[in-house]
Amino acid sequence: MISTGYNPALVALSLAIAVLASYTALDFGGRVRDGGARLRWAWLVGAALAMGGGIWSMHFVGMLAFEMGLPAAYDLGRTLLSLLIAVAVTGAALAWVGRRQAARWDVLVAGPIMGIGVAAMHYTGMAAMRMPGNLAYSLPIVALSVGIAVLAATVALWLTFRPTGIWQRFAAALVMGVAVAGMHYTGMAAATITAEESGAHSAHLAATSVDQQNLALYVAGVTFVILFLAMLASAFDQQRIQGELRASEERFRAAVAAVRGVLWTNDPQGRMTGEQPGWAALTGQTRAEYQNYGWADAVHPDDRQPSVEAWNATVAGRSTFVHEHRVRARDGLWRHFSIRAVPVFDGHGAIREWVGVHTDITEQREAEAELRESNEEIQRYAYIVSHDLRAPLVNVMGFTSELEAVREELQTLLRDHPQGARINDDIAESLGFIQAAIIKMERLIAAILKLSREGRRRFDPEPLAMTHLVRGIADAQRHQADRKGATVSVAEELPEIVADRLAVEQVFGNLIDNALKYLDPARPGTVEVTASPAPGNRIRFAVSDNGRGIPPQDHGRIFELFRRSGAQDQPGEGIGLASVKALVRALGGRIEVSSQPGAGTTFIVTLPRGPVTDRSAAITHCPTRCPWPRSDHAAALPCRQHRDDRG
Amino acid sequence: MQPPFHAVSIVMIEDDEGHARLIERNIRRAGVNNEIVPFRDGTSALEFLFGADGSGEVSGRRHLLILLDLNLPDMTGIDILERIKANPHTKRSPVVVLTTTDDSREIQRCYDLGANVYITKPVNYEGFSNAIRQLGLFFSVIQVPEIP
Incomplete structure (x- = not known):
């Protein structure tokens, strides 16, 4: 039995490595799911290297911190094998949990795999130790160390794929680092080393110790450099992501502006909360004014109640909100808006917030009204024209017939005149053409009148x-x-x-x-x-x-x-x-x-x-320009305003 | 001519000179020889009917029969009809609406306002002259009240 101890500086170093490695792995792991297909694998390999390599290097430094009073050497092959195990197992576990379709309970599969792998790495590393002594393990403590490894790995994986802020991630890294180190030192506690030739190598102790310390520092240094570079890569990626996020947000705002939209958000209960720059800019309402249902004060009084009711029904039904109402703009004028709002769900299907866009359709509405008016005007014209064309026709027809009567009188008078028959025939032929033309014209006018009446008829x-x-x-x-x-x-x-x-x-x-x-x-x-x-x-x-x-x-x-x-x-x-x-x-x-x-x-x-409701509304609707005394009389009276030029 | 009709004047409010002439000719052909007082716009007709003060007292002792076209340059015949039927001095005078419009709603509206007869001027002259001649015959038998 050899009295053993730890070099406190190296223990601290190993702990630092564990924490830093955990942080890097957590940071990378978080990117695995968000990245694209190619980047995904890069982040996965990175996370596996950081975590596996970090654990291994922590373990190795921890071994070197172990002072057992015996000269120890390391078998290169087995040491590398232990590194490989660490990286492979960590990579496999991360890949399993990092799958897009991974469920939450998948950590319960991947965690134990990784924990057992870490334990395997530890004991392989121990087996790589060449020293003049014998190693014996206390089985319960070994089991405990494996248990700790499994627990630490499961927690680590769970933390890796949870969206977290930087401080949460930091705390998680700390817990994980300590757990990984705890596993190592528990594993070490399970080992009992018995020297073969007690004291024989004591003379080398100091020298060996210095070598060990140097080796530990090398390993730690290399690890730190690798982790530092990894963090640097991560920082660049973070910047890229933030740049993309900013671009995407700007694009989104531009898109909303492009459809002449005003963006707003409501809380899950359908109340307007927080800063609403779009709504404030549109209505001139302050935050205190629009808060909760204060926004309704900017809605036209006639539209207010229906809007609130429709909104509450939508919030209760968790559906898409589609509505139209008038809003008083900052300049005091009413503008027509078409509104669409959708609930934004969190990962568990609960509504996180409502996002809506008010789209200004005032011009569209005005154009529609104008079109309707000009349609009505055209119909009125058709009606007036056909009516007024008839009046002169009555004259032409009337006096032609009077001429016809005169012709008959003339015929009697000219009976004996040599040119009498010719004159009579000429007059008769001319009158005949005039009458035929009038009859045709009257038919055409009647047709226009009929069409214009059909267009004006109130549909039932x-x-x-x-x-x-x-x-x-x-x-x-x-x-x-x-x-x-x-x-x-x-x-x-x-x-x-x-x-x-x-x-x-x-x-x-x-x-x-x-x-x-x-x-x-x-x-x-x-x-x-x-x-x-x-x-x-x-x-x-x-x-x-x-x-x-x-x-x-x-x-x-x-x-x-x-x-x-x-x-x-x-x-x-x-x-x-x-x-x-x-x-x-x-x-x-x-x-x-x-x-x-x-x-x-x-x-x-x-x-x-x-039935087409708005169409019949358009027919009965009498615009303000309507020159008729009453709208129910619309079809009957021709419009006099257009006839000022008549004598 | 029958004595009761003798004093009756026909007020013809018609902006189209040709129509006025055709109407007059055909009324005469029906043997009606009453005085015809023609007006070519609403304003002068109203002045004649209601006097310069607009009270209508000027028509107090007249026996009038009014022939009214609806399409006038300065107002609609409906306006004139409304005023005639609203004034105590003129409301009992028979009003014959004689116009080109055959729109059923307009016809209804004229009767609602108190028009006594509504006649559409047919473009077909035979129809037109027939209508006017029959109207003339109708004039010769109609009793026009004396306006107090």
């Missing part, structure tokens, strides 16, 4: 059983179909829609009438009405025929007023499809045509299932 949506409705239309046109030997078939299960009955009847009435009008006499005519669902809760109705078809160059033209396609062998003004198009648009739908000349035509009318 009601549920429509489409099969029943379209069959009714087909029955009304049975006479026409029978005369042409054509059949109109309406699908059994046309879906129900909610829309204005008259408008829908006019649309399908016109389309079926057209189909029957332009059949191909070469084959028995068939007209089919079918329907299928379309995206956006719409129904796609198709009115198909096997008629004469429409050449491709006319597919756009046929929807224009007074334009017709193909041989002009059927009566009509060319207003049917223009009116259908206007009606379909007013119903919130769209109409398309596909046709092959000589094969048939299909008109596709896509209508919403439900």
Whole structure:
């Protein structure tokens, strides 16, 4: 039995190495999960080298701190093996826990592996010791040391992959370093060394001790340099990450600004807290003013209550907040905002905060209102023009007829005149052309008037059983179909829609009438009405025929007023499809045509299932510029303001 | 001419000279020879109907039948109709609205305001002259109250 002791300076050194190595490993380990695929492996290897190498070097220095009064040498092979074990085991454990899909309990697998590995490293290192004496181990203490190793490794791994601040990491490194050292010194306590030739080598003791101290210092020095370089690499990476973070944050702010957005955050309970520079800049509210639900004071009084209610419902439902309201800007003007807010979850599925963006849509809203107004204005023009064009027409027609009467009188008077018949014929021919032109003009004006009235009509949506409705239309046109030997078939299960009955009847009435009008006499005519669902809760109705078809160059033209396609062998003004198009648009739908000349035509009318609320609002809405005395009178009175130039 | 109608004046408020002439010709063709007082704008018509003071007393002893066009340069015929039917001195005078507009809501509104007859001027001259002639026949049988 040899009396043993420790060199306190080297013990302290070994402890310092353990702590520093732990810190480096923790720092690297934290980057394993955050880094990209290639960097990930680099950080993993780095962490394994720092931790494994650090533990090993702590262990080695600790061995050198051991004074047993015997000259000891180290077997290079086994010593290197112990280093390899340390690095490999640490690397394996870190890789296991550092997997992206790793669960939290994975440390309970990796921890024991690493602990046992560290113990293996320690005892391999002990076995590398060459000395004139015998080593014996106390089994319970060995077991204790392994237990400590497992515990320390598990804690270390757990700490490594937990997001922590710098001080927490520092404390963790301290605990871990002490635990690693504790394991080592417990392991040493398990060893009992018996000298073979007691005293024989005492003379060398001093010299050996100096060698040992130097070796310890070398190892420690090299370790420190390696760890220092590692920390340097880590610092550079930290800077890179922070640079990326700053760039990403700036990009994010720019993106929010680019959509004319105002960014704000709320706490998990949906209260506005903390600094809200965006909101403060928009509304001019101070932090005290907007705090909690104070922001609602900047919302338009009409929108306030609905906004708060919608927000509370969203917070309770943990869903995405989509809303619109008006906010009083710093300059005191109301601006329209579209709002979207989403909950930000932490790792455990709890809401960490709410992040929302107010997007300024004032201009969009104004443009929409302007468009609506100009649409209404165009309709008013159409109405006024068609009305006012009629008045002079009455004169032309009236006085032409008066002239006709005069012509008859003249004819009697000129009966005996040699030129009498010619004069009479000239007058009659001229009057005939004038009258024909007037009749045509009147028809055109009537068509414009009809269209403009359809656009202005107030729609009255009601549920429509489409099969029943379209069959009714087909029955009304049975006479026409029978005369042409054509059949109109309406699908059994046309879906129900909610829309204005008259408008829908006019649309399908016109389309079926057209189909029957332009059949191909070469084959028995068939007209089919079918329907299928379309995206956006719409129904796609198709009115198909096997008629004469429409050449491709006319597919756009046929929807224009007074334009017709193909041989002009059927009566009509060319207003049917223009009116259908206007009606379909007013119903919130769209109409398309596909046709092959000589094969048939299909008109596709896509209508919403439900009523178009904002559309009917647009029709009844009377803007401030409205020159009519009352909005309920809107369709009746032509606008006088535009007629100031008249005498 | 029947005696009761003899004193009745037809006030024609019509901005279109041609229309006015056609209306007059056809009324005459129906054998109606009453005085026709034409006005081409609302302002002068109102001045005639309600006097310079606007009270309407000036129409107190008149027997008037008013032919009214709705599209006037300075106001709508609706405004005139409203004032005629609101004034105690003129409210009993028959008002015939004669206009190009055949919009159902406008027709309704005119009757709501107290118009007695609403006639759309047909562009078709035959229809037009028929309508006016029948109106003339109607004038010859209509009783116009004396306004106190």
